[in-house]
Amino acid sequence: xxxxxxxxxxxxxxxxxxxxxxxxxxxxxxxxxxxxxxxxxxxxxxxxxxxxxxxxxxxxxxxxxxxxxxxxxxxxxxxxxxxxxxxxxxxxxxxxxxxxxxxx
Amino acid sequence: xxxxxxxxxxxxxxxxxxxxxxxxxxxxxxxxxxxxxxxxxxxxxxxxxxxxxxxxxxxxxxxxxxxxxxxxxxxxxxxxxxxxxxxxxxxxxxxxxxxxxxxxxxxxxxxxxxxxxxxxxxxxxxxxxxxxxxxxxxxxxxxxxxxxx
Numbered sequence: 001x002x003x004x005x006x007x008x009x010x011x012x013x014x015x016x017x018x019x020x021x022x023x024x025x026x027x028x029x030x031x032x033x034x035x036x037x038x039x040x041x042x043x044x045x046x047x048x049x050x051x052x053x054x055x056x057x058x059x060x061x062x063x064x065x066x067x068x069x070x071x072x073x074x075x076x077x078x079x080x081x082x083x084x085x086x087x088x089x090x091x092x093x094x095x096x097x098x099x100x101x102x103x104x
Numbered sequence: 105x106x107x108x109x110x111x112x113x114x115x116x117x118x119x120x121x122x123x124x125x126x127x128x129x130x131x132x133x134x135x136x137x138x139x140x141x142x143x144x145x146x147x148x149x150x151x152x153x154x155x156x157x158x159x160x161x162x163x164x165x166x167x168x169x170x171x172x173x174x175x176x177x178x179x180x181x182x183x184x185x186x187x188x189x190x191x192x193x194x195x196x197x198x199x200x201x202x203x204x205x206x207x208x209x210x211x212x213x214x215x216x217x218x219x220x221x222x223x224x225x226x227x228x229x230x231x232x233x234x235x236x237x238x239x240x241x242x243x244x245x246x247x248x249x250x251x252x253x
Contacts, residue, residue, distance in 0.1 A: 002159070002160070003160065003161040004159045004160070004161055004246045005161055005220045005222065005244060005245055005246045006148070006149070006150070006159060006219070006220050006246045007148065007149075008149065008150075009159055010150045010154045010155070010156065010157050010159065010248065011154075011155055011156030011157065012156075037169065037236045037238075038236060040169045041169050041170065041171070041172065041175075041236055041237060041238075042113055042116060042117050042120070042171060042172045043116065043117065043120035043121060043124060043171055043172075044117070044120065044121040044124045044125065044168075044169055044170060044171030044174065045124045045128070045168070045169060045171075046128075046166060046167065046168050046169070046201075047167040047168065047169045047228075047236070047238050048167075050167035050228060050236075050238065050240070051165060051166055051167045051240075054165060054167065054240055054242075055165060058163065058165070058242075062161075080161055080244075081222070082163075082222075082224055082242060082244060083224070084224065084226040084240070084242070086226075086228075089235055092226070092228075
């Protein structure tokens with residue numbers, strides 16, 4: 001499965017458009033991480049636990065999108081975009097979406 | 105009593121925050137030099153001379169917390185308006201860090217060029233009082249690398 005944020009794949013032709021595919025996940029962090037982050041909020045710096053959390057969520061969202069693309073028989077997802085939104089305090093939704101296509 | 109705690113947090117936040125920021129900038133500059141070989145573009149299409157390359161999605165993200173001092177200063181500025189310098193540097197750090205991580209991922213793929221780069225900013229915690237405040241920056245794009253066989 002080829003993933004790309006471009007609308008084209010250099011040197012290859014799109015033979016079939018299979019439509020929009022998307023994957024999303026909603027994640028919340030646990031309290032322990034928040035306690036440490038509270039300390040970080042005083043002195044500043046990277047919130048590693050949060051970085052990892054969002055990274056994992058993004059990978060999960062992409063994996064779900066890929067699964068959906070595979071189900072439609074695609075071999076590539078083009079024009080991929082990400083979106084993040086906070087649902088409630090402490091929970092965030094991560095969405096990945098793109099266009100499933102078949103390449104020759 | 106509350107005032108004393110506030111004053112301590114304010115002073116600690118100022119010095120610790122400045123130290124963290126300085127150290128982060130040193131590390132950013134260092135890595136920017138190391139990764140100067142990976143070029144980053146916002147072009148939607150690859151250069152016309154491109155024939156056949158491998159393309160792959162690369163992304164870099166970071167969550168950076170504000171410090172107590174920055175938060176208080178920003179709170180004051182939001183009353184009177186104007187530039188909030190303390191947040192400008194925070195976002196600058198986050199954006200450059202995200203780009204660096206994206207470049208690193210591209211380098212691992214053997215790529216020297218990332219095109220169609222997009223940024224996304226996400227405020228963690230938002231305006232809720234007492235919540236963790238920070239900013240998430242995501243940079244993503246498509247890495248072009250020579251075809252491997």
